[in-house]
Amino acid sequence: MLLKVNEIKQGDVLILEIEGRLHGADSADFQDKIMDMLKEQPPKMLFDLSGMTRVDSMGLRAFIMTSNKVKSYEGKMALCGLQRIVEDVFDISGFSSFFTICKTREEALSGLNGN
């Protein structure tokens, strides 16, 4: 399955819907794509992972690098809709407390918008 990334702009939040397996070569492409987007320094980023079925070390690194970058220009970032198998990766690797992770998109949006 090919990785699909849909960009949606909602207010000042850049929502990225990720579908498929964030794995192998796709992870590297994904990392490049996100680094490109970060040049414009979006103030708030939300990754909706409800369609993402797998993440590998490269994928996880892409999220870590994004988070570090966003923090460096004092932006905000959140993840939502993690499937069980993806949630597992974040949990066991100890990164679930490193990121802001929400169950639903609504919850994440209200968190990012400071409600």
Place this chain on the structure above:
Amino acid sequence: MNDVSKEKSVRENLTVKLAIKQGAEEEAMRSGLSEIPGIRRVEISRFEGTVSVGFNPQIISRKEVEELIRQPARLLNRLDEGGGRKWLASYGAYLVFVIGLVLALISLYLAHAGGGQSGITPLYWVVNGTLVLLGFSNFYRAFRNLFSKSEVNAELLITITTLSAMAMGLWTEAALMSFMAIMAHTLRKAVIHFTTRGSPLNALLGARVALVRSGDDFLEVPVSEVQVGQTVLLRQGMMIPVDGKISSGMGEVLESGITGESSFRIKEQGDEVYAGCVVQYGTFEMHAEKVGANVSLAYLEKLIHYAATRKTKRQRTVDTVAKICMYVLVPGVVFLSILYGQFTGWDNRDWMVPSIHLALKAMIALSPFALILATPLAVYAGILKAARRGIVFKSGDVLERMKSITSLLVDKTGTLTCAQPVVSSIQPFGGHTVDEVLKVAVMIEQKSNHPIAKAVMRRGEEQGVKADEADRFLEFEGGGACAIKEDEHYKIGSLWLMQDGRPIPDEARAWMEAQQVSGLTPVLVGAKRRIIGGISFEDEVREGAAETLRLLKKQGIRRLVMVTGDNKRVAERLARQLEMDDVIAECMPSDKLAQLTRERSQGYVPGMVGDGINDAPALAAADVGIAMGAVGNDVAVQSADVALLTNDIRSLYEAVRIGRQIVKTIDFNIFMVFAVDIMMLLFAFLGWSTLQETIMAQMAVVFIVILSSLYIYARKV
């Protein structure tokens, strides 16, 4: 239903719904099934997704037929069986061949004894008549194919020429032609029988082990000895050794080994898993339900069977040429011969005799008997020879691609160096002890299959360090491993993996830098949100690595590039030692892919050799991907075109050699067949050859083609 089958008594039909993949699978299924005694007709409809088989229920049961269709891997076993009807069928064919050979020699003697004037004696009739009758099954097959599949093949051509010769009273020639058909058929069978005798994979069986629970431990047990009901541990990257059900854990499984499609499935407790599938992510335990060598090797057998029976590109081209011979050239030369005969014998009442003579010679010269055997037998013999040496070629096309490789990317760890690095030093930080660091490392790594993990486990055993099992475990390809024990996080791996908010002490950074400078591979060990120490590893160059690389250069591989995830200093030191042409260090899987593109842009045809999950994308993308399979990761084996299942880098050279030998043999076969065919045709038209001589020449070509294929199998690498 019963009444109907009793009435027909000899024939039943069975249609099974089954998704068949185009090409290899279809070919293998068709050729495999039609070799089984009792199966008479095989129809495969990819469009409807069905396989229909006509069979004789007195010879093979409906259940057996259905099993063979649903588990094509069993086909090979079935074809391999030493005993039973198959044995009789094969040896019966050999007996017919030997009798045929004796009769053919007597027939030739009779034709030439006394200057060929010995006349038509009763012996002449008996010998030639018997020989023609012995070839009856070939004629029957030819007509059956013509009527049931509208297939015009070499056997039909020989049938027509034999019948024509008989009609003209040329009984010696008819008998010789009949013998030629018997010879081609029997010797083809003999090559297959000879190369597949025993299981070619028995040698590989010992190489594969399963982790079976014994008390609190997991023991390595050969997969053929796993018992029903035992609990088997499945780690990330492992091939599932037997069929069964998940008893605990969750993960993702790649099922392409079974279905032929790249389908990733999430598996949880209670789900069924099948031998040959590969664990892509996660660790679980399974309950073994179907065990035994057949199950565990099914995947590899399937691979080899498909590879050996599928048509290569070159063979498809040759088949097209053979078809052109059959459909265009043969009618063409027959027409020409008749014209020729008419012109030369116009004033002669018997103009038809020389022209039919000529037409028969032309048909024999152009009958593609040898041509259609030229490629598949060499491929078959080569692939089976390789399999016995632990080299699995996944298709015949790979052999041809192997020949064109001009540069080779070689992974370092596990390929050029021993798969098992050793712990060089353990450095505790912040007041922790060596034992504490090792204990955490052992706790995490005991569920991993990675070479680094095995080195940690060995050091743990040496120092008598034991650790409890982690509650949860996760492994990152090329990144390290993580575990949770009593709600605390533990990690071992690269620096980035530790950057989850925990402080990274300066002494840790300095230690890592120093280890890298001295050419070692360092990892950090984290426990309870702190970094407690580091472990560095060193690896040894494999025995025979330098020699293998040198030999590969002699085989025409102009450029050798080391690609490794390891740091630059380690890589460069080793590259110098092994005289590599280039080295790309600190590679992520995507960098290896990028290097393939760079090689292509410089005009090279790149191959890739690797052993790990992280090599898998490059193995799949290279012109030829070669996986070091015995020690490496099964994901790598699945992505590659060639799997080396011995733990010896020298088999890399053997694989390249065998590949080149096969292609050379095929080239020789095809060249020789064409050369002799053209010569025979020329001689026929110039009147320099008799019909008997033409038949003998065609027989010699068939014989040489078969011998050259057997030679591949028999010669040393």
